[in-house]
Amino acid sequence: MVNWNNLDTLKSYDALKNTATVNLVEAMTGANGAERVKKYSVPMAAGLDFNYAAKEVDDNILSALAALADEAQLAEKYEALYNGEVINTGEKRMVLHQLTRGQLGENVMADGVNKREFYVKEQQRIADFAKKVHSGEITNAKGEKFTTVVQIGIGGSDLGPRAMYLALENWAKKTGNFKMEAKFISNVDPDDASAVLNSVDVNRTIFILVSKSGTTLETLTNESFVTDALKKAGLEQGKHMIAVTSETSPLAKSDNYLEAFFMDDYIGGRYSSTSGVGGAVLSLAFGPDVFAQFLEGAAEEDKLAANKDMLKNPAMLDAMIGVYERNVLGYDSTTVLPYSQGLSRFPAHLQQLDMESNGKSVNRFGDPINYVTGPVIFGEPGTNGQHSFYQLLHQGTDIIPLQFIGFRNSQLGNDVNIQDSTSQQKLCANVAAQIVAFACGKKDENANKNFKGGRPSSIIIGDELNPKSLGALLAHFENKVMFQGFVWNINSFDQEGVQLGKVLAKKVLAHETDGALAEYSKLLNI
Numbered sequence: 001m002v003n004w005n006n007l008d009t010l011k012s013y014d015a016l017k018n019t020a021t022v023n024l025v026e027a028m029t030g031a032n033g034a035e036r037v038k039k040y041s042v043p044m045a046a047g048l049d050f051n052y053a054a055k056e057v058d059d060n061i062l063s064a065l066a067a068l069a070d071e072a073q074l075a076e077k078y079e080a081l082y083n084g085e086v087i088n089t090g091e092k093r094m095v096l097h098q099l100t101r102g103q104l105g106e107n108v109m110a111d112g113v114n115k116r117e118f119y120v121k122e123q124q125r126i127a128d129f130a131k132k133v134h135s136g137e138i139t140n141a142k143g144e145k146f147t148t149v150v151q152i153g154i155g156g157s158d159l160g161p162r163a164m165y166l167a168l169e170n171w172a173k174k175t176g177n178f179k180m181e182a183k184f185i186s187n188v189d190p191d192d193a194s195a196v197l198n199s200v201d202v203n204r205t206i207f208i209l210v211s212k213s214g215t216t217l218e219t220l221t222n223e224s225f226v227t228d229a230l231k232k233a234g235l236e237q238g239k240h241m242i243a244v245t246s247e248t249s250p251l252a253k254s255d256n257y258l259e260a261f262f263m264d265d266y267i268g269g270r271y272s273s274t275s276g277v278g279g280a281v282l283s284l285a286f287g288p289d290v291f292a293q294f295l296e297g298a299a300e301e302d303k304l305a306a307n308k309d310m311l312k313n314p315a316m317l318d319a320m321i322g323v324y325e326r327n328v329l330g331y332d333s334t335t336v337l338p339y340s341q342g343l344s345r346f347p348a349h350l351q352q353l354d355m356e357s358n359g360k361s362v363n364r365f366g367d368p369i370n371y372v373t374g375p376v377i378f379g380e381p382g383t384n385g386q387h388s389f390y391q392l393l394h395q396g397t398d399i400i401p402l403q404f405i406g407f408r409n410s411q412l413g414n415d416v417n418i419q420d421s422t423s424q425q426k427l428c429a430n431v432a433a434q435i436v437a438f439a440c441g442k443k444d445e446n447a448n449k450n451f452k453g454g455r456p457s458s459i460i461i462g463d464e465l466n467p468k469s470l471g472a473l474l475a476h477f478e479n480k481v482m483f484q485g486f487v488w489n490i491n492s493f494d495q496e497g498v499q500l501g502k503v504l505a506k507k508v509l510a511h512e513t514d515g516a517l518a519e520y521s522k523l524l525n526i
Contacts (some may be wrong), residue, residue, distance in 0.1 A: 003074050003413065006363055006489045008371050012068040017328055019064045022056045023066075028439040041100045044291045045300030045472035048462040050314040054439040055321050055401075055456045056329065065320040066310045069210045069488070073315055075308040077480075077486045082306075083110035087270075090494035096264075097271035097478070101471070102299035104306060110266065114399070118264075119275065123295075126261055127288030131244070133206065134179050134287065138258075141239055146206045148198060149284040152226060153210035153277070154218045156269020157244075158186035159352050160474075161278040163345040164294070164414045165285055167470050170342060170411045172286045182285040185226070188218040193225035202233050207241040208280050212263055214249030217502065241321050244276045268493050269480060270353045274298055274471070290467050297471025305479040313480035318458065321479070323487050325401050326375055334392065336379035338405040339431045342465050346405075347379030348521060350477055357492035364452045364491045372486045382406075394438065394451055402438060402457035405473070406431045409464045435459060454494065 007013055027036060029224030036053040044050055057065075069075075081087045083105040087095045098104060100119045102118030108115045131139040136145050142462045151161060162184045172178040183200060187191045209225055225238050243251040243260040252260050261276045272278065274295055307313040310320060325331045377495040380388065382404070393400055410424045415461045421429070434457075441453020460476070462469050507513055507522050 002073055002080055004276050004364060004489055005372075006369055007072075007255075007487055008369075010068060010071050012064065012071040012285075013271070013327075016064040016068055016324065016460075019061050021329070022058050022061065023454075024054070024056050024439050024456060025441060027056075027058070028054055029207075029434065033436070033440070034049045034104075042312060042317060043111060044314045044356050044460065044476060045304055046462070046469040047295040047475075048460055048469055048472055050318060050458065050460050050476075052317070052321060052458040054435050055458055057172050057321060057324070059517060061309065061324065065317075065324060068323075069310045069316060071319055072487050074319075074483050074486050075306070075313075078306060078482065079105060081107075081395050082112065082302075083121075084180055088491060088493035090491045090496065091265070093493070094266045095268075095271075095493050096266040096356035097268070097274060098302050098493045100267065100274040101295040101475075102302060104302060111264070115264075115266065118262075122262055122276050123279055123288075123291075126276060126283050127263075129259055129287050130179075130280075130283040133284060135336065140203055141235065142203070144204055146180065146204055148181050148183065148200045148205040149208060150185060150200065150226075150282055151208045151210060151281045152185045152219055152222050153208075154186045154188075154216065156352065157210035157219070157277055159345070159349045160182055160270065160273035162186075163343070163349040164273055164278055164282060164470065164474070166345050167340075167342040167465060168286060168294075171464075171466055172290065173190075174412050177286045177290050179287050181284050186218075187259055188221050189458070193222050197226065197229045202229055202235065202240070203362065205240065206258075206284070208244060208246045209241055209251065209257070210277055211271070212246050212249065212265070212282075214250065215249040216242075217506065229512070240309035242280065244280050269350075270356055270496070271493075272331050273349075273474060286467075291469035294471040296390075297468035298475040299471075300468075301472040302479065305351075305475070305483075315476050316483050318476070318486070319480045321458070322375070322401075324482055326370055329399075331375070331399055331401055332372070333376040333378065333398070333400045334403060334406070335385075335389075335400055336377060337382045337385055339427055340407055340411075341381060342411055343405060344381050346473075347377070350379070351377045352475060353474065354481050354497065356495045358485050358490060359497065360487065360488075360492075361492040363489045369488070371488070373490055374484070379403075382434075383427065386430065386434070390434075393455065398521035399455055402455070403433065404431055404457055404459040407427075407463060407465050407469075411465055431459065452518070488511070 031400055040053040041049055041051040081095050082098050084094050096115055099116050103116050133146055165182045185196050209223050230237050230240055237256050241257050243257040246250040247262045263275050267275050279291055304435050305315045310316050336350050338346055354377045363369050439458050440453035444450045493524035508526055513521050
């Protein structure tokens with residue numbers, strides 16, 4: 001039987017707080033550090049590895065964390081989730097994004113249908129559609145092939161798919177899998193839609209409108225922008241636009257769309273990159289076979305997340321170390337630092353994934369909690385960050401844990417040899433140097449040049465960023481966030497904090513305002 005208890009009621013949490021801490025500078029200096037690098041590593045899917053040698057843990061702390069994971073029943077709660085129990089208590093829904101990429105447990109039935117079969121059917125419909133676009137069976141009114149795809153969405157309908165597209169764009173060009181250029185419209189700021197529309201040939205562009213409810217204000221506003229552009233070009237929206245929506249939305253059976261592909265309420269926006277939300281744009285851009293490889297990597301990582309042994313479960317291990325840093329060591333932020341240009345927007349996706357999921361102050365039953373939950377997440381591609389906010393990370397007053405992501409090989413394979421090393425070797429050298437510099441520091445009599453060290457980090461490292469490794473990377477962080485939500489006994493799958501602003505914005509537009517809202521509306525001349 002699964003029990004849902006607050007973190008501060010668990011005996012193993014008290015034991016964890018009483019476990020001796022680690023002096024990271026001593027632990028990572030000299031031969032000790034070399035031994036830790038070999039010891040504290042666990043394989044992930046798709047050839048990735050999670051190395052946590054530079055984290056403030058030792059065998060005693062890991063044992064205490066494993067005991068906490070067991071008492072919090074993390075493995076059992078994950079099993080309940082993928083077998084279709086109502087885990088999203090706020091909206092009284094199942095949580096089924098894992099089913100978009102594989103079957104982990106028993107058949108899940110909802111709305112009178114087998115949900116795995118439903119997701120596979122929609123993936124096949126998207127694959128068939130993409131193939132027809134690529135072959136020229138589906139064309140514009142002049143019989144010309146579509147060359148560009150533009151996704152219209154916001155939040156999870158933009159951040160994840162955009163990050164995934166950018167991650168694979170160069171890989172696809174190198175491997176001959178690049179079919180169509182993709183662009184994205186998300187911001188209700190009219191400059192966003194205008195800039196994208198000015199950069200494409202609308203005659204040869206197919207648009208994807210993504211809205212589960214079919215009522216998202218920002219998305220429908222941007223749809224109007226696109227509709228206007230199509231009309232001015234003498235084109236019909238119904239020949240240039242498809243929808244990704246729910247079967248019950250007003251978009252589902254509208255003549256305004258060439259085709260509609262379906263999602264459901266059991267997949268939250270920030271978890272939807274492996275559903276039709278990411279599937280349509282990625283299949284059109286790179287082909288359905290590439291999207292299938294992406295799903296395969298995610299499914300492999302999901303299987304690892306089902307392992308009850310924390311030390312063999314990279315997502316659970318990463319999650320528990322994060323809980324230790326947040327609730328015992330008191331660190332309030334985490335920075336994500338991909339040393340790969342392809343992952344330039346991956347930190348932005350993780351900001352939403354983590355902070356929208358675990359930015360909660362009540363438990364899953366609506367009762368206030370007396371401990372901290374989700375950290376602030378921020379990040380930037382590695383070497384850019386080194387010339388930006390790494391100053392604060394190295395010498396600031398706050399200790400901020402770091403999560404590095406790196407690859408031994410570049411995506412395009414183009415490189416130059418300067419001063420006896422290639423650019424990729426220099427990139428990897430920067431990662432290694434930063435991990436050790438953050439952990440060990442550097443003593444100097446000049447206070448300005450003194451580095452205390454003791455700044456913990458982990459790294460996910462692989463050979464190459466490709467569809468399969470990207471899928472594994474995505475699933476790892478989704479499962480990490482899930483496990484942390486389970487430990488904190490919060491609902492990681494609703495987002496009421498996002499809804500409030502939307503409601504008030506509609507009141508402003510309807511001129512139903514008073515107090516401060518009325519004054520700010522006047523100030524902005526709305």
